[in-house]
Amino acid sequence: MKLQEYAAYDATELAELVRGRDVTAVELIRLAREAHDRINPTINAVIELYDDAESVPGSDDGPFAGVPFLRKDISSTEAGRLYECGSRLYRGYRPTVDSYFVERARAGGLRLIGRTTTTELGVSGLSETVMCGITRNPWNLDRTAGGSSSGSGAAVAAGIVPMASASDGGGSTRIPASYCGLVGLNPSRGRISGGPNGQDPGHGMSRRFVLCRTIRDAAAALDVLSGSYPGDPFLIPQPKRAYVEELSQPAGRLKVGVALSSWAEVKLDPEIRDRVAETAKALEEMGHVVEEIGPPFSASEYRELITGSYYVGYSRLEAQARALGRKLDQTTLELLNLVIYEKAKTLPLSYAEKVFELMRKIRFDVGSAVQAYDLLLTPTMAHTALPHDTYSMNLGSMPADKLLTFDAAICQYIGVFSATGQPSISLPLFDSADGLPIGIQIVGRFADEATVLRVARDLEQAIPWASRRPPVFAGTSE
Template sequence: MSVERVLWEEDATGLAGLVQKGELSPQELVDAAIARAEATRPDINAIAEPLYDAARARARTVDRKLPLAGVPFALKDLGIGLKGVPIHGGSRIPAFTADYNSVMVERHLAAGLIPIATSTSPEHGLRLMTESAAFGITRNPWNTGHTTGGSSGGAAALVAAGVVPAAHASDGGGSIRVPSACCGLVGLKTSRGRVPLTPLTSESWFGMVVDHAVARSVRDSARLLDLTHGPDPLSPYGAPAPKGSFAAAAARDPGKLRLAVYRKSPLGLPISAETLRALDTAIALAREGGHTVEEIDLPYIGRDFMADFCKTVTSAVAGTIRAEALRVGRGVLGDVERATRVLARFGDIIPAGELYEILQRLNATSRRLIAETAPYDAVLMPIIAHPPLACGAMDPKGADELIENLLDKLHLARLLRIKSFLGQLMDKSLWFTHWPAIQNVTGQPSIALPVHVTEAGLPLGIQAAGRPGDEETLLSLAAQMEKISGWQKRRAPLKVPS
């Protein structure tokens, strides 16, 4: 069997085992990953910066006794410091090049992982489709006419295409879970404070952004979390310490759990029959595992909640644009995409007192949700309301494009202060992804489960959201469902190696 075929078939844990037994060398794995990256690059367009020379050099010296020694990996082109490597954030703003590694990168390297590339992201992670003026369209290895989701779409594409078995990803409004749902992967959005973002930043989007990974298997997600979690002196948040290792949690039977299912749209927007079918598949797998499942409603998670979330994001975007202007030494609104400009201008006119009020309101709703769902070990709910969209499907067209142009050129962001106008923009931005932001606001962990493939052959995952700090139960449940379903063996049909 060729090394490329082994890379395509195995997860990170399996590849590391082969390296540690001497059956494969890190150099062979890295060379195979680079060859596959280049072979699939024209099809999926998932690489922002190739790191091939550095990867080959690291492969020659990596300690083969390390937990994930020699395993090829990718780092997201957003919100991370990788010494000497330009990070673009999916934008045409001049790239940021750190003279240090983020804490998480240091932990990746200490585990033996070998970054071969940075993966594409939409501009500043703002879209849940990975398409940008700077890098173009990143495409789904299951069907290159369709989206990978976003904002960790490049990471998901590289994993689904068999270039790397797992990749760094981040999630501020579904950006780990949406690409996982679109690409047939496991994607764990961790609890707030589980993994530090330092020293690049202390927090992002008022604590709503977390970092972890997209992976082929539950055991890889658990193992990566074991190797990267833990406090850092510069972090403002800290998640509760796990009772044991996350890998041990993924390896054990979860016992009989009490699960809930929430199937309504918090936006009151249509949900496809395929999404509900995927949710029912997850429910059936859970019941086959011996768990009880109860339908629940969350009436206070509605349009006002989602509008408050959107306003916090626009405020964060406005702050980011200001910080980038200071870094570059000039205004950067001309460098960014039209939609980013509109959001930044709106964020700039939200008064500080109103923003504080919004955050307090979101925190109060979070406390209520956490308290009311505490009796359940996890809550199953959708991630995407429709199967993976065609590339370009969320670009504004016709009247929508005209309105966005007017908002931009005439500096009419103040119109978004009108509730109905903001609601229309929110619906156009989130009609594909109604649910994921809930857990970013509450800080809860949530794991994307690749339970379903549509009749058209596209993955469609759902999520299980857990109690704050309780990734262990989610990983145990997910591993059981993975075993029952056999989803870990599914592979995208793109350039299957012989």
């Protein structure tokens, strides 16, 4: 197999070739390394490609048998491998346990061959850190790949691997999906375990999954990675059938609420609004009932929830630094994270209760506003990929409070569904006039990934994206 062929296939087809003995897992890993060596110096998506990648374990007959896979360097751990969270605080740290996500990925046949860049501690929707440098978007090197699953988004878009791990506490899977032209599903809360040492990440806000290029890969990955374990805090209804099987089922006639207005302070780009309207028309032509909806929550309460969640979460940093034998200062943390930590120390215990009450209220408000709909259709982001210098974790052009407010506002259509726990998927349906991807989001009822995937399949067929490739791509002939 040549590199151009490898980069063109999705994970499902590569696995079929491995099972059919047309190619071996080792050959695929060598091709991934070739793609990495060719592309990564330009985009800086992979922070480490394992020296022993050709001998990593993985099932030989799972749905993704032999497929190279990269791990976002936060959220999921591999025993004995570096886990540095994009931060100097964790430099050199090697956990002693595999996360359940990693165990299930290997059982499904994926070969974990390296780590991708992430923003420090998963903060920021951009893609630059002191520790990792700038991760560049393969569609335009001057634009961000999105955060915090920065490297995973850039690596999959550029064809280094067909799939990579991601996690999403306020949009961190769907932002790079939208900016890099990928499929980015954030499953329902409780669908994928965060265990054994992170069963309740972000107090229910954060979920793990993957970035990929096709709906069938997303469905198969959901089958592979889903599962509950002792200690998981959320019980969720189980699917009626495998998600891959759902792709052969009709979507039925659905009622869809469509967002065509801004939901927060950052205004919706008119070009993106037009693409949402175009998607709504496509759904109507499929027989669905579509009607416009307004913002289902208070923008000020949403902003306070997102920023408050940072402060509540950062109260744990001191104990983590102590366990690592390090101190918290500008030698270990970027300035934004240090400012968040310092403020978190001054807040009373009652502040956490206030944040949790805001989360409860927003869940109720959104649930009440959208209960009549089977699905929601929204922009993923209010704009296309931002320039790298839009703001900085070093707070050079924007103070911390303003930065957090802006970061929440640019995630106005996605962070709220991290809070509600509903499944949501960003689809790479369109490109902008200047050649940047435009992501469109489909949001389902809680625990109903099946309907989301069936409609996503229909849109993939109606507005196909498989042939679109970024200028920086491993499969492009030199």
